[in-house]
Amino acid sequence: MVELSKFTSFFVANWKLNGSFAFINNYLDPLNNEKFIKKCVVLCPPSPYLYYIKDLSKNSFIGSQDCSYFEEGPYTGEISTKILSDLKIDFCIVGHSERRKYFEETNSTIKEKASKLIENEIIPIICVGETLEEKNNNLTNKVIKKQIEECMPKSAKSDNAIIAYEPVWAIGTGLTPTLNEIENSHKYIRQLNNEFIKFNILYGGSVNIKNSKQILEIEDVNGALIGGASLKIEDFIKIISNSS
Numbered sequence: 001m002v003e004l005s006k007f008t009s010f011f012v013a014n015w016k017l018n019g020s021f022a023f024i025n026n027y028l029d030p031l032n033n034e035k036f037i038k039k040c041v042v043l044c045p046p047s048p049y050l051y052y053i054k055d056l057s058k059n060s061f062i063g064s065q066d067c068s069y070f071e072e073g074p075y076t077g078e079i080s081t082k083i084l085s086d087l088k089i090d091f092c093i094v095g096h097s098e099r100r101k102y103f104e105e106t107n108s109t110i111k112e113k114a115s116k117l118i119e120n121e122i123i124p125i126i127c128v129g130e131t132l133e134e135k136n137n138n139l140t141n142k143v144i145k146k147q148i149e150e151c152m153p154k155s156a157k158s159d160n161a162i163i164a165y166e167p168v169w170a171i172g173t174g175l176t177p178t179l180n181e182i183e184n185s186h187k188y189i190r191q192l193n194n195e196f197i198k199f200n201i202l203y204g205g206s207v208n209i210k211n212s213k214q215i216l217e218i219e220d221v222n223g224a225l226i227g228g229a230s231l232k233i234e235d236f237i238k239i240i241s242n243s244s
């Protein structure tokens with residue numbers, strides 16, 4: 001399992017449903033020439049490319065965008081944590097809001113997935129965050145608390161799991177919470193449970209080269225989960241290298 005304590009910050013590129021062999025080769029050329037000290041870089045491509053990238057990438061870890069909560073058997077189309085472990089995949093995003101929205105992912109299946117990942121020594125990146133309607137009704141903390149309570153398995157500890165705070169309304173929209181709002185949500189998550197004081201908590205939602213430095217300077221933000229801006233390798237490298 002990746003030793004999380006070796007790193008001071010985390011940069012997770014969520015490519016979503018994007019990529020091709022040509023894209024990957026163009027991406028890895030500049031990325032493989034970078035040296036990231038104490039910065040943990042994780043690339044999450046569409047699953048069919050996992051093994052290819054694992055083989056070619058020199059300074060990044062590889063993560064899956066999802067996994068099955070079934071272990072094996074007649075579950076067409078699924079990818080188990082055992083298979084991910086066989087491929088030596090180190091991280092896996094679970095509970096992304098796009099999976100909650102389009103694929104009916106629930107807190108309880110997210111918890112099962114996170115638990116199986118930990119059993120297989122893969123680090124789950126567990127996503128939580130409120131919708132715009134919930135934010136407007138002042139329900140942000142309540143939603144985060146419920147999602148955390150229902151999604152985090154007992155086995156999740158600061159050395160084997162990561163939390164990502166991703167306000168749903170900020171994902172792919174170009175909108176972000178204020179720095180104060182991000183700080184408050186991260187602080188709120190930290191005080192929910194004694195164990196969370198030591199957790200790495202990433203922020204995700206429209207992080208780009210313009211706003212990343214300030215966001216990553218917030219005390220309780222330990223890194224970023226990046227969608228759109230991670231597809232441009234020059235931007236992704238700038239975001240990582242501009243952060244202290």
Ligand code: PEP
Nearest residue numbers: 171172204205206227228
């Ligand atoms: C994401 O996919 O988790 C995400 C944060 O996307 P974007 O950076 O495009 O908002």
